[in-house]
Amino acid sequence: MSAQGRTEAAGWAIDAHNLRKSFGGREVVRGISLKVRRGEIYGFLGPNGSGKTTTIRMLCGLLTPSGGGGRCLGYDIVRESRMIRLHVGYMTQQFSLYSDLTVGENLAFVARVYGMARPVELAERTAREMGLGARLNQLAGTLSGGWKQRLALAACTLHDPQLLLLDEPTAGVDPKARRDFWDSIHALASRGVTVLVSTHYMDEAERCHELAYIYKGRILANGPVDRIVAQSGLAAFSISGGRGLDDLARHLAGLPQVESVTFRGDEMHVAGRAGKALADAVHAACKARRLTCTADAPTLEDVFIHFMEDRPKVCGGEAGA
Amino acid sequence: MSGRKGHALPRLVPRLWAMIIKEFIQLKRDRLSLAMIVIIPLMELLLFGYAINMTPRHLPLAVLSADTSALARDFVAAVKQTGYFDIRGEVTSEARAKAMLRSGQVIAILRIPPGFGRKLRAGMRPQMLLATDATDPVTTSGAVAAVSALATRVFRRALRGPGADLLATPAPFELVVHKRYNPAGKTAINIVPGLIGVILTMTMLVFTGLAVTREVERGTMEALLATPLRPVEIMLGKIAPYIIAGFIQMAIIMGAGRLLFGVPLAGPAQVLLVFTLIFIAANLSLGYTISTIARNQLQAMQMSFFFFLPSILMSGFMFPFHGMPVWARFIGELLPLTHYLRIVRGIMLKGAGFADMAREGFALLIFMLVVMGIAVVRFRRTLD
Numbered sequence: 001m002s003a004q005g006r007t008e009a010a011g012w013a014i015d016a017h018n019l020r021k022s023f024g025g026r027e028v029v030r031g032i033s034l035k036v037r038r039g040e041i042y043g044f045l046g047p048n049g050s051g052k053t054t055t056i057r058m059l060c061g062l063l064t065p066s067g068g069g070g071r072c073l074g075y076d077i078v079r080e081s082r083m084i085r086l087h088v089g090y091m092t093q094q095f096s097l098y099s100d101l102t103v104g105e106n107l108a109f110v111a112r113v114y115g116m117a118r119p120v121e122l123a124e125r126t127a128r129e130m131g132l133g134a135r136l137n138q139l140a141g142t143l144s145g146g147w148k149q150r151l152a153l154a155a156c157t158l159h160d161p162q163l164l165l166l167d168e169p170t171a172g173v174d175p176k177a178r179r180d181f182w183d184s185i186h187a188l189a190s191r192g193v194t195v196l197v198s199t200h201y202m203d204e205a206e207r208c209h210e211l212a213y214i215y216k217g218r219i220l221a222n223g224p225v226d227r228i229v230a231q232s233g234l235a236a237f238s239i240s241g242g243r244g245l246d247d248l249a250r251h252l253a254g255l256p257q258v259e260s261v262t263f264r265g266d267e268m269h270v271a272g273r274a275g276k277a278l279a280d281a282v283h284a285a286c287k288a289r290r291l292t293c294t295a296d297a298p299t300l301e302d303v304f305i306h307f308m309e310d311r312p313k314v315c316g317g318e319a320g321a
Numbered sequence: 322m323s324g325r326k327g328h329a330l331p332r333l334v335p336r337l338w339a340m341i342i343k344e345f346i347q348l349k350r351d352r353l354s355l356a357m358i359v360i361i362p363l364m365e366l367l368l369f370g371y372a373i374n375m376t377p378r379h380l381p382l383a384v385l386s387a388d389t390s391a392l393a394r395d396f397v398a399a400v401k402q403t404g405y406f407d408i409r410g411e412v413t414s415e416a417r418a419k420a421m422l423r424s425g426q427v428i429a430i431l432r433i434p435p436g437f438g439r440k441l442r443a444g445m446r447p448q449m450l451l452a453t454d455a456t457d458p459v460t461t462s463g464a465v466a467a468v469s470a471l472a473t474r475v476f477r478r479a480l481r482g483p484g485a486d487l488l489a490t491p492a493p494f495e496l497v498v499h500k501r502y503n504p505a506g507k508t509a510i511n512i513v514p515g516l517i518g519v520i521l522t523m524t525m526l527v528f529t530g531l532a533v534t535r536e537v538e539r540g541t542m543e544a545l546l547a548t549p550l551r552p553v554e555i556m557l558g559k560i561a562p563y564i565i566a567g568f569i570q571m572a573i574i575m576g577a578g579r580l581l582f583g584v585p586l587a588g589p590a591q592v593l594l595v596f597t598l599i600f601i602a603a604n605l606s607l608g609y610t611i612s613t614i615a616r617n618q619l620q621a622m623q624m625s626f627f628f629f630l631p632s633i634l635m636s637g638f639m640f641p642f643h644g645m646p647v648w649a650r651f652i653g654e655l656l657p658l659t660h661y662l663r664i665v666r667g668i669m670l671k672g673a674g675f676a677d678m679a680r681e682g683f684a685l686l687i688f689m690l691v692v693m694g695i696a697v698v699r700f701r702r703t704l705d
């Protein structure tokens with residue numbers, strides 16, 4: 001337990017360095033280092049196939065790293081993965097509870113597996129706390145997507161884990177349910193639980209204490225949201241004023257200093273590397289078309305698009321329509 | 322927050338219990354598997370007992386009688402009583418009888434010589450001929466044996482009194498009784514105990530052969546592996562519920578075997594139960610091991626079949642074990658069914674006890690432990 005003491009003193013729930021993983025000679029995680037403080041909500045972002053799931057699996061001992069190593073809750077992720085399993089709750093990206101068991105039976109199974117006292121009562125109480133009380137006797141396979149996710153979250157928090165690894169827990173969930181879900185996550189964090197959560201939603205990313213953006217198996221940026229945005233060196237403008245936006249979008253997207261153009265209703269959001277070149281180009285283009293142009297704050301999305309090599313320049317609207 | 326519930330490693334039993342309960346519920350909801358537990362033994366029993374190996378009955382018979390005595394008529398009536406023969410005609414000429422046999426109208430001819438009754442009473446041991454269509458000896462062997470056996474019994478009442486001493490030895494027949502321990506020629510008596518072994522092998526393999534691949538294909542394995550369950554707990558938890566299924570099947574076969582075919586249980590039931598438990602566990606572990614090796618459910622089925630076939634052919638179920646070449650017997654010795662067949666036949670038919678069968682039981686135990694060991698080693702603890 002001395003290792004745990006050490007890590008705890010340093011305050012790291014996750015402390016991994018240079019994690020690597022290859023599948024059949026193809027390296028999909030290429031040196032990821034990660035430090036997550038206890039009680040923190042840490043977001044994991046990155047496009048499809050960037051290696052988020054693979055990294056999470058390595059952290060809970062489900063995959064053996066091809067290189068690097070680390071500790072979760074003070075336990076070595078390779079040699080002490082059994083201890084990690086006892087104290088970590090892992091919610092898989094795919095629904096992985098038993099569809100032919102009811103909500104209550106699934107939760108009771110998990111409770112027994114972790115050796116919890118009075119598993120059936122605990123299952124019922126947890127289900128009620130998660131708003132699943134009315135569905136206790138429903139087969140898990142017949143739940144709707146959002147309820148399945150709730151059940152999965154209930155199942156992986158039932159044993160009071162100190163660390164939660166949530167792999168896209170809100171994929172396909174409606175906004176209200178997502179909000180509830182995140183309230184639950186924040187409630188857990190306030191009780192001292194550390195949460196590592198992967199997501200594709202920017203609003204969720206902004207609710208994390210810290211973020212890591214993964215791209216092709218590497219972390220391109222990490223830290224608190226505002227710091228990531230500040231350090232990106234981007235500037236943004238908001239343009240409005242009616243007709244001519246489509247034409248302007250095409251024009252701006254062709255400029256080398258513009259990195260992304262996003263439609264938001266009647267407005268247009270333009271981002272690029274901060275500097276005179278961008279400002280001049282945007283102002284000139286707006287003036288020519290008699291559009292209003294104001295400085296805007298760059299968003300996380302701008303930053304992530306900035307990180308992508310083959311970035312699409314126009315998003316969020318029908319530029320050609 | 323960790324003070325509320327202890328986080329010491331939970332003991333093996335509750336975790337194993339978790340697996341067992343889960344598997345039970347899943348089995349309970351799996352109507353097809355439940356039906357399999359009951360229907361397969363009944364189906365096989367009826368198939369083997371009646372359709373395949375059952376000695377045919379109601380064979381057409383022609384009677385060519387040159388004697389009109391009451392004794393001769395008694396004998397014909399007794400033959401009919403066995404149920405093996407239906408008397409299709411009483412003919413008077415040898416040529417007519419032969420024609421009927423040749424054309425397949427009858428499958429046997431019973432020829433009673435002139436003065437049969439008189440000679441019998443005089444103690445002259447008259448001959449009686451049962452000529453059978455030998456093109457398919459299996460068809461008639463049971464019937465022939467049954468008729469031969471009649472000889473000692475049929476005249477018991479008629480010859481009571483002065484002729485009683487004639488009953489000391491059987492009347493002479495050209496047909497020799499082969500199945501000395503089975504006068505009625507019922508093959509079911511040998512088949513039923515063997516069927517217990519065959520059916521348990523088949524269904525137990527199928528049930529656990531999919532145990533692991535199913536979890537992998539349904540995507541539940543990832544979550545299962547992320548729990549503190551150990552491979553051995555997963556294995557035992559998946560095996561345990563089907564042990565009960567195995568015993569249910571055994572009860573069905575033994576019960577139906579007794580009701581339909583009068584198959585006895587000569588030896589001690591508790592010894593049979595203990596050895597059957599080991600045999601069931603051995604087959605379940607084998608199925609489980611297959612499921613840890615197979616990559617998908619189809620492969621698991623193929624591998625089970627690959628094991629099932631030699632079990633049927635080389636265990637002594639289909640062919641007599643001692644009639645097989647040495648190499649086949651060697652393979653047979655490695656199969657659990659071989660040992661179990663000796664146990665179940667020995668206990669049910671010959672009244673063998675624990676001491677007689679201990680060696681065979683030990684062989685089953687070794688098989689089970691080795692296979693379980695392979696399963697635990699083969700089980701992939703990670704998703705690599």
Ligand SMILES: Nc1ncnc2c1ncn2[C@@H]1O[C@H](COP(=O)(O)OP(=O)(O)OP(=O)(O)O)[C@@H](O)[C@H]1O
Pocket residue numbers: 023024028046047048049050051052053054055093704
């Ligand atoms: N078991 C495996 N065998 C071979 N390749 C794999 C395996 N698991 C993952 N990969 C590959 O590794 C890469 C990273 O996959 P991973 O699932 O970690 O991505 P991800 O960031 O979680 O993506 P998504 O957002 O779509 O969930 C992908 O190209 C994937 O095809």
Ligand SMILES: [Mg+2]
Pocket residue numbers: 052053054093167
């Ligand atoms: Mg993923």
